[in-house]
Amino acid sequence: xxxxxxxxxxxxxxxxxxxxxxxxxxxxxxxxxxxxxxxxxxxxxxxxxxxxxxxxxxxxxxxxxxxxxxxxxxxxxxxxxxxxxxxxxxxxxxxxxxxxxxxxxxxxxxxxxxxxxxxxxxxxxxxxxxxxxxxxxxxxxxxxxxxxxxxxxxxxxxxxxxxxxx
Numbered sequence: 167x168x169x170x171x172x173x174x175x176x177x178x179x180x181x182x183x184x185x186x187x188x189x190x191x192x193x194x195x196x197x198x199x200x201x202x203x204x205x206x207x208x209x210x211x212x213x214x215x216x217x218x219x220x221x222x223x224x225x226x227x228x229x230x231x232x233x234x235x236x237x238x239x240x241x242x243x244x245x246x247x248x249x250x251x252x253x254x255x256x257x258x259x260x261x262x263x264x265x266x267x268x269x270x271x272x273x274x275x276x277x278x279x280x281x282x283x284x285x286x287x288x289x290x291x292x293x294x295x296x297x298x299x300x301x302x303x304x305x306x307x308x309x310x311x312x313x314x315x316x317x318x319x320x321x322x323x324x325x326x327x328x329x330x331x332x
Contacts, residue, residue, distance in 0.1 A: 191220035192262055192282070195271040196244050196254035199227025203289070207271060208232055211239060221261060223254050274313060275320040284323060289330040293317055 198207050208231060211222060215238050224232065226243045244254040259278035262268055266282035273293045275286050291297040292310045299307050 189263065189265040190267075191215075191218060192258065192266055192268045193220055193222040193224075193239075193271060194254075194258050194268055194276070195222070195224050195228075196251055197225055197246070197272040197274075199225040199246055200231075203271070204228045204231055206289075210269075210271070215239070223257055223261075226250075270324070274316050275322075275324045277316065277320055277323075280323060283325050285326045285328060286324040287328045287330060288317075294329060 193207075193210065195203075195207055198204055207224075207228065211232060219238065219240055221240045221242065223242045223244060225246050227246050229243060232241075242254075242257060244250045244257070255277050258268070258276055259280055262280045262282045264281045268276070268280055268282050268284045270276065270284060270286040273286070273288050273290045276284065288294050290313075292299060292302075293313050295314065299310055302310065
C-alpha cells in the first residue's frame with residue numbers, strides 16, 4: 167500500500183490548487199461536533215474559496231454553529247452515530263476523484279479507499295499516542311482504543327499527516 171509522503175504542513179497545497187492540479191477540496195469532519203475542533207472547522211469553512219465549490223461532509227451536531235456557510239460549500243450532514251459514521255465513510259469513498267484533495271479533520275484516516283490526495287489532521291494527543299489512556303475510564307477509553315486501532319490499520323490511506331499536538 168501507499169505510505170504517507172510526509173509529516174508536517176502540506177505546503178504544496180496553495181501552489182497545487184492555483185496551478186489547477188487540485189480540482190476540488192473535500193473537507194471530511196464527520197466527528198467534529200463541538201469544542202475547539204468546531205471553532206477551527208468554522209474558521210476553515212469561512213475562507214474565501216475563489217470560485218471553487220468544496221464538498222464538506224460534516225457532523226450534524228455542528229449544524230447550528232456552522233449556519234450560513236452553505237452558499238459557497240456543498241455540505242452533506244451526517245448523523246453522529248456508528249451507522250452515520252459508516253455512511254459518511256461510504257459517501258467520501260464515492261465522492262472523491264483522483265485530482266481532489268481530501269482534508270480529514272477528525273484525527274483519523276478513511277477506512278475505505280479514497281481517490282485523490284488525503285491529508286489527515288491529528289490534533290488529539292490520545293490518538294497520536296503521545297498520552298497514555300490509563301487515566302481514562304469507561305466509554306472514553308474504549309472509544310480512543312478503537313480510534314487508535316483505526317488510525318493504525320488505515321494509516322496507509324493517508325498521503326500527508328499534519329500533527330497539531332505534542
